[in-house]
Amino acid sequence: MTRQPFVTISDLTVDFDQGHRFVRALHGVSLDIARGETLGVVGESGCGKSITWLAALGLLGKRARIGGSVRLGENELARAPEATLASIRGGRIAMIFQDPSSSLNPVHRIGRQLVEALTLHRGMAGAAARAEAARLLGRVGIANAAQRLNEYPHEMSGGMNQRVMIAMALAGEPEVLVADEPTTALDATIQAQILDLLRELRKENGMALVLISHDLGVVADMADRIAVMYCGRIIEEATTDRLFDAPAHPYTRGLIAALPDIGGPKRRLASIPGTVPPPDRLPPGCAFEPRCTLSIDACRAGRPALAGMGLGHHVACLRAGQVLARELPHGEAGVTAAMSGHELVPA
């Protein structure tokens, strides 16, 4: 099966107006996603993982200058008129955010907010819209849906509110759902419920899912393919199994090694020295070079481009060969040799 990219972001850049100058936050990001696919985007705060998608949907406001192209099927979204974007946002591409209670309007009942989305995107009204709203609430696992429509966001728990947000995102029958840290504010057992729900919905509707998270565990669990970002660039991209079995960028390795584990022998965490440089003070060469233990002179001289390594694995590192030759930080190579078979839902 050849992958049919459905959303294609190419060379997307974002500059923020700081009053007297522009600071570049996103340095040419290219990504694509096929129908029914789950793409994980990981990175630490400020790496540009959320900005990529906010920029793609024109949600960054006037202080951001956006370059590059974002194609959704036949439509070009970058610099598209507001009217075009408004019909796509919430319709073909929906987004959910980290904090559900601040995304919902506290003074309106859940039902009214859901009906509003249905009116906007599907032209429904009256009893039909209300019935559909109840169906959506039921679909995201809320019992007594018809009754719950009359409640306010503060009467529900955080997990429930996130379910309402997901129901609202589903109102427009989106082809792509962008979930920005959807479970970060939730407890572990509730997180498991929400991730299960997202997985089910994706299978059922064949929609593509973009899962943005700082948590490698969450992304590993959900994604078919993962893009790792650092300082406004994608530095590595591969299928989930490939990324964890053979991470080729020192930063990706560092992230995996820095994560404490729940099983296996206790080991000292391998921390990455130093901190992320601020966006207006990036080093001239590779942005990770000052923190990298494998860096050579060439890393300081120029910025490595994202290069293919076969098997759909791309990495932006001059030393990728040396990185791959090293033993995995966990010493767990081969644990996942038997591919766990992440199935792709055919488009």
Place this chain on the structure above:
Amino acid sequence: MTPLLSVRDLKRHYAVRLPGGLFGKPGVLKAVDGVSLAINRGETLGLVGESGCGKSTTAKLVLGHIPATAGTIMFDGASVTARHDANWRALRRRMQMIYQDPLGALDRRLTIADQIGEPLDIHEAAMPRGQKREKVASLMDAVGLRADMAVRYPHELSGGQRQRVVIARALALDPDLLVCDEPVSALDVSIQAQVLNLLDDLRARTGFAALFISHDLKVVRQMSDRVAVMYLGRIVEEGPPEAVFRDPLHPYSRALVSAIPTPRTRGRRERIVLAGDPPNPVDTPPGCAFHPRCPVAIARCRVEKPALVAEGDRAVACHLAGAGARAVQPLAAE
């Protein structure tokens, strides 16, 4: 050996008004409802649980920041009360605290050196200035802050550096007990590892005991000698972290452990997804507080509250602990 800190049957109840505004009936919120724990010298006890289970309230009670409704807290043979007198201050200087949000825990108008030296100003007023300066410099060095940062202000530092300042300040008086409430939750993964390693090194060097509170099981496993799992104000399971997380005995711990996604277990994890949310602590169910969400609950669980029963180095509060709970929901062997 008597433990450094021993807490027995600790309770903290709040009087609240149930929903209904002025006409709401009064109710009792049981934030902490009968917690007993002990920490030996140099030992780290991890406390895990979801939000609202009473972890942070336990920390505040232990330090005497809020009065307990019932129960006793003994620190090195002396009783800790919430009466902030000279006795309390003498105890409190030996028990220090690290908070989740370092920016909120620091004074924005004080330089880094002043922040770290403040406990010395308060408790060691007689210490000569030069000695104080030396002590601050050595603390900064110990937590990995560059000497030139001494004159900076909190907003000029990164999140990880701020947390280092908080740690240095907590260690200024060489405490016997460090209470860490979600010390790395606000930090990025790579910085989190730096801070955890730093705490580990400092503990090895100075030998403080710690009460380490986190919602992150992976972090708690990394840092603790023993771990206690809390649910709705009570400890439901306790034991060595390796054993508790490999083979949890309480159905709640089992669900909690199985809910943690890790790169290691991707796709091959057998998960127990609990239905529903934790119940409201104002309206805790009778019997075992976990029974409405428990996949293996029996009739007895609805009426009788299980006690925390110790067996060997582990303890669990469940009527079905051992055979019953385990037979129904086998966890994938790691």
